[in-house]
Amino acid sequence: MHFEFTEEQLMIKQAARDYAQRELIKDVIERDEKAIFPEHHIKALAELGFMGMLVDPKYDGGGMDTISYVLAMEEISKIDSSVAVVMSVNNSLVCYGLEKYGTEDQKEKYLKPLARGEVIGAFLLSEPEAGSDATSQRTTAEDKGDHYLLNGTKNWITNANSASTYIVIAQTHPDKKHKGINAFIVDKDTPGISLGPHEKKMGMRSSDTHSVMFTDVKVPKENRIGEDGFGFKFAMKVLEGGRIGIASQAMGIASGALERAVQYSKERKAFGTEISNHQAIAFKLADMAVRVDASRYFCLYAAWLKDNHQPYGTASAKAKLYAADSAMFVTTEAVQIHGGYGYVSEYHVERLMREAKLTQIYEGTSEIQKIVISRDLLK
Amino acid sequence: MKILVCMSNVPDTTTKIRFKEDNTKFDDAGVQWIINPWDELALTRALELKEASGGSISSITVACVGEATTEPTIRKALAIGADDAIRVNAVAQDSYFVAAQLAEVVKQGSYDIVLCGIESSDYNNSAVGGMLAEFIDVPSVSSVSALNIDNGTVSVNREIDGGKETLEVKLPFVAVVQKGIAIDPRIPNMRGIMMARKKPLTVVEPVDADVLVEYEE
Known part of the structure; x- marks a missing residue:
């Protein structure tokens, strides 16, 4: 057992610290007050590689370990948790979920731009009546042969407005309860998706949180993640x-x-x-x-x-x-x-x-x- | 065109300086080491010039006089974007000694532009750049706050009493650079950090050189 960090881990910590102490600090109070999304910071952090830092370089990620991720998250969060949460959702929910459970085609199409930080992702699990109790999903994904049809409402969605790629958890077979749940990759600009108003939060006010409504949203079959009914397990693992x-x-x-x-x-x-x-x-x-x-x-x-x-x-x-x-x-x-x-x-x-x-x-x-x-x- | 950036390994500028052994030695326990801030700005400017050069600047080398403990700092320079590094394996004893070692590095490498920070933030002697230029017998320009290359013409700005002076320079030359040469030092990206260990870091042994500073016992 040893308690030493590698040179690379320390360099990543320092890079995150330098960015936070030099750049994030400048406008963190104003962004919090006025609830302004930190778009330019996300872009800059993406250029430094922080938005997909855990993803394998063959999918355009940084290829860093989770220890480095902890160190980077600490330094960013010391100054600005609104930025840190965008980083966390993109890295450990969206990118990780796609890298671990997605098909090669899904990785090529969706993971790569996410790992490069060109676009960001959102993870849509919570519902008005399914927060802690994630098994009781009311959002439905009806199997229509070559596509699924999504209907329902998701709540408290981080990056809801700024994300381009959604990972949506929805119920396909209500009779099978949580074993009937699926996870889907959904383009945010798909017809039928609409956003609720920007939530006025107590803190992390610079991150954009909305509810998201799905009305007859068509999702291609190939956008399902894993086998039919894998969605709940997927969500818990991620x-x-x-x-x-x-x-x-x-x-x-x-x-x-x-x-x-x-x-x-x-x-x-x-x-x-x-x-x-x-x-x-x-x-x-x-x-x-x-x-x-x-x-x-x-x-x-x-x-x-x-x-x-x-x-x-x-x-x-x-x-x-x-x-x-x-x-x-x-x-x-x-x-x-x-x-x-x-x-x-x-x-x-x-x-x-x-x-x-x-x-x-x-x-x-x-x-x-x-x-x-x-x-x-x-x- | 090849650029050499000379760099010192110095304690972080917020370090609380303590001494040990009856106040005769610097206590380096817990000290975080960094690239000397002026050298880091010089490196940043060199990288900016290389990126804008369309390939006419072929490489940026960093050189440091120091023991193996300086390598993490040198690798940070590689992570930021330097192509290769040379470490002269000796304790940086004083300005004359360091300049003599760097002179040898320059002689071996045929660099067109040599950049030195105006001073290092540990001893602040402001001497290495000028001494180095004398050793290798090339012109030097001091207090450089801007360095530009336009169609192969190299020009510098330097601060003078009551104003600014712009000079065109012939290569090779040594630029002793100060604040303003670049705005902010560059933060290394993931790719750079991953690549740093794969870039060449050559270790050379020091040449004989006197140490001029005398320490009282």
């Missing part, structure tokens, strides 16, 4: 990896809040000395640092398992649960350390706190992670 991305995002949010809290506490004076010299503050920083490091180890361990082709579903659930809950704790403490300054946007930590909340909810709530973890314990 989400196992997705959790590493979101766990790393949560860890990055916490890690960013800690960096800011340490810096502020060494500058701000009260009662004649820097506030870091007050034990009340120093102990908070110690508690925060322990949570950040533990989250990081959880994420890296899950990533290591994935890179070494070992089961990682429970490890990634633990990573996401712990990192998300820790992000909430650490960012709340960071705001407290900043006092009044922490409550205004200029000092960034209030935004990090709003962003942290979402990591406890999306891609499997903290409660769902506990189901995954306890089922594994009790099986």
